[in-house]
Amino acid sequence: MTFNARPGQALTRAEIDTLRLAADGCTINQTAHSLNITRAAVVNRTQSARTKLGARSTTHAVVLAHQTGQLDLDCGAAGITRALEAAARLAASTPRSAA
Known part of the structure; x- marks a missing residue:
């Protein structure tokens, strides 16, 4: 479930992978099959x-x-690296709340 997701947090690699497939037009079923998840x-x-x-x-x-900058639509190894770096910068600049 999404209990830990809070606005402003950086996306995880898994979330980025899922959004990339959505951007490519994949359905939920196609995405699940491609990522080998439910x-x-x-x-x-x-x-x-x-x-x-x-x-x-x-x-x-x-x-x-x-x-x-968290999802580079011009994918490739360099694009993934740039997206992860952007996510890390966002995470570093986002204040954490006391949970």
Whole structure:
């Protein structure tokens, strides 16, 4: 579940992978098959990403992830590295709440 997702947090690698497939037009079933996870896990990762980004939809999450540098749509090894670096910068700049 998305209990730990909070607005402003950096996306995880799993959430980025899920959004990348959504950006490529994959369905939930296709994404689950591609990542070798359950449909429920795809939905969970997508909802968690939406919560962290403050997105109203999956499409909006893809756009926001790209705009914040967390999702490089020009994929490749360098693109993944840049996206992870952007996520780390965001995590470092986001104050943590006392949970």
